[in-house]
Amino acid sequence: MANKGVDIAPAEGKLGILLVGLGAVSTTLVAGVEAIKRGISQPIGSLTQMGTIRLGKRTDNNVPKIKDFVPLANLDDIVFGAWDIFSDNAYDAAMNAGVLEKDLLNQVSEQLASLKPMAAVFEQNYVKRLHGENVKEGKNKMELAEQLIEDIAKFKTDNGCDRLVIVWAASTEIYVEESEVHTSIEAFEKAMYDNDSRIAPSMIYAYAAIKSGVPFANGAPNLTVDIPALTQLADQHKVAICGKDFKTGQTLMKTILAPGLKSRMLGLDGWYSTNILGNRDGEVLDDPENFKSKEVSKLSVLEHIFQPEVYPDLYGQFSHVVRINYYPPRGDNKEGWDNIDIFGWLGYKMQIKIDFLCRDSILAAPLALDLALFMDLAQRANMKGVQEWLSFYFKAPQTAPGLYPEHDIFIQLMKLKNTLRHLKGEDLITHLGLEYYD
Numbered sequence: 001m002a003n004k005g006v007d008i009a010p011a012e013g014k015l016g017i018l019l020v021g022l023g024a025v026s027t028t029l030v031a032g033v034e035a036i037k038r039g040i041s042q043p044i045g046s047l048t049q050m051g052t053i054r055l056g057k058r059t060d061n062n063v064p065k066i067k068d069f070v071p072l073a074n075l076d077d078i079v080f081g082a083w084d085i086f087s088d089n090a091y092d093a094a095m096n097a098g099v100l101e102k103d104l105l106n107q108v109s110e111q112l113a114s115l116k117p118m119a120a121v122f123e124q125n126y127v128k129r130l131h132g133e134n135v136k137e138g139k140n141k142m143e144l145a146e147q148l149i150e151d152i153a154k155f156k157t158d159n160g161c162d163r164l165v166i167v168w169a170a171s172t173e174i175y176v177e178e179s180e181v182h183t184s185i186e187a188f189e190k191a192m193y194d195n196d197s198r199i200a201p202s203m204i205y206a207y208a209a210i211k212s213g214v215p216f217a218n219g220a221p222n223l224t225v226d227i228p229a230l231t232q233l234a235d236q237h238k239v240a241i242c243g244k245d246f247k248t249g250q251t252l253m254k255t256i257l258a259p260g261l262k263s264r265m266l267g268l269d270g271w272y273s274t275n276i277l278g279n280r281d282g283e284v285l286d287d288p289e290n291f292k293s294k295e296v297s298k299l300s301v302l303e304h305i306f307q308p309e310v311y312p313d314l315y316g317q318f319s320h321v322v323r324i325n326y327y328p329p330r331g332d333n334k335e336g337w338d339n340i341d342i343f344g345w346l347g348y349k350m351q352i353k354i355d356f357l358c359r360d361s362i363l364a365a366p367l368a369l370d371l372a373l374f375m376d377l378a379q380r381a382n383m384k385g386v387q388e389w390l391s392f393y394f395k396a397p398q399t400a401p402g403l404y405p406e407h408d409i410f411i412q413l414m415k416l417k418n419t420l421r422h423l424k425g426e427d428l429i430t431h432l433g434l435e436y437y438d
């Protein structure tokens with residue numbers, strides 16, 4: 001089953017991680033990496049830093065760390081950059097986000113204060129609740145993309161970077177449906193010159209990234225790089241892309257629990273999910289048009305895991321409701337409740353209640369780090385286009401056209417690890433295990 005492996009360029013030199021949006025997730029990522037580099041904290045929640053991978057048979061006892069198995073950039077070789085509509089440096093932005101304690105931030109204050117965001121590409125209509133001053137001007141959207149391309153090139157030279165990766169961790173944009181301007185590169189570029197309102201700022205960043213040969217990961221539910229024009233462009237330029245929407249809090253719990261319920265053929269009448277959240281993300285999502293993007297991304301998960309068309313008696317009629325309420329006192333410390341109405345043998349009804357007192361950005365930061373490191377690996381391994389093996393990190397994984405996304409977190413993890421084994425020419429693990437009984 002093993003192949004000879006894939007040629008992977010070494011992770012030499014510096015890796016620049018450019019973050020679109022310098023808010024709660026991004027500052028928690030940057031401060032965290034600085035703290036980890038100094039030995040103040042551990043990279044908990046990060047598969048690239050703490051995860052292992054089994055190679056060969058169970059009896060081989062060969063379980064290296066993932067970072068020792070595939071060539072990933074070292075944390076010491078990472079340089080961060082960012083764009084934001086506010087000009088606060090990362091220290092002020094982190095204080096403002098209120099995720100990490102002042103004591104911790106003060107220990108890495110120098111590195112944070114030196115990270116000043118570049119001017120953003122922003123359109124008020126896409127995020128109505130925010131009003132920033134650090135915004136680029138241009139006579140059309142193509143000109144804005146060209147300014148971003150210049151930013152990217154300048155960042156790379158100024159910081160002596162060997163490679164770059166871009167991660168969208170900016171506010172969720174309003175819901176946009178795919179339309180004719182998104183269907184081909186030509187239509188998309190024409191729409192950029194025409195300043196068409198259907199070209200979202202996030203799409204302009206994605207376009208600039210791909211044109212610059214830089215992998216792009218989308219941490220929010222916006223359509224962004226999940227349109228034919230940009231997937232074609234990524235293929236053409238041999239650039240890795242992936243999205244959408246970091247899988248943290250409630251959706252993480254859903255994709256852990258739902259496969260378990262289904263594995264035991266327990267039926268589902270309904271799954272009601274509600275959240276209170278008081279950070280800036282919560283404020284943006286308080287606008288119905290922005291919430292719609294999140295809702296669509298959150299709702300897709302159960303349909304795909306339970307497969308109502310295959311199991312009509314168990315999952316044919318369940319109702320799935322998702323709410324997010326903006327509630328300032330909680331800040332980034334979200335509380336997510338789930339009420340799950342299930343039924344078992346002979347149709348007898350049962351209930352499960354979950355109350356997850358989580359911390360949104362604490363859950364998201366390690367995902368952003370892993371994505372940046374794995375996207376850099378993918379690029380060095382010449383893996384162009386949509387990186388479905390990174391579905392593990394997303395609420396609404398991007399796939400090839402016509403392919404349904406895999407949401408079950410355990411299948412996603414197996415897919416990710418088998419992709420790493422494949423890259424290195426190791427046997428894939430099927431869990432068949434008959435050989436132990438020969």
Ligand SMILES: NC(=O)c1ccc[n+]([C@@H]2O[C@H](COP(=O)([O-])OP(=O)(O)OC[C@H]3O[C@@H](n4cnc5c(N)ncnc54)[C@H](O)[C@@H]3O)[C@@H](O)[C@H]2O)c1
Pocket residue numbers: 020021022023024025026083084085086097120121122123127130132168169170171172173201202219220221245246247248249279280281359360361363364
């Ligand atoms: N934290 C989580 O658990 C989680 C999970 C999934 C997805 N997300 C998504 O990640 C994103 C970031 O979350 P957050 O909590 O850090 O939000 P945040 O509001 O703290 O930060 C977002 C930042 O993006 C900036 N911004 C908005 N539009 C921009 C643009 N066009 N260009 C550059 N900067 C722009 C804002 O000024 C803000 O500083 C959101 O879209 C959120 O929905 C977060």
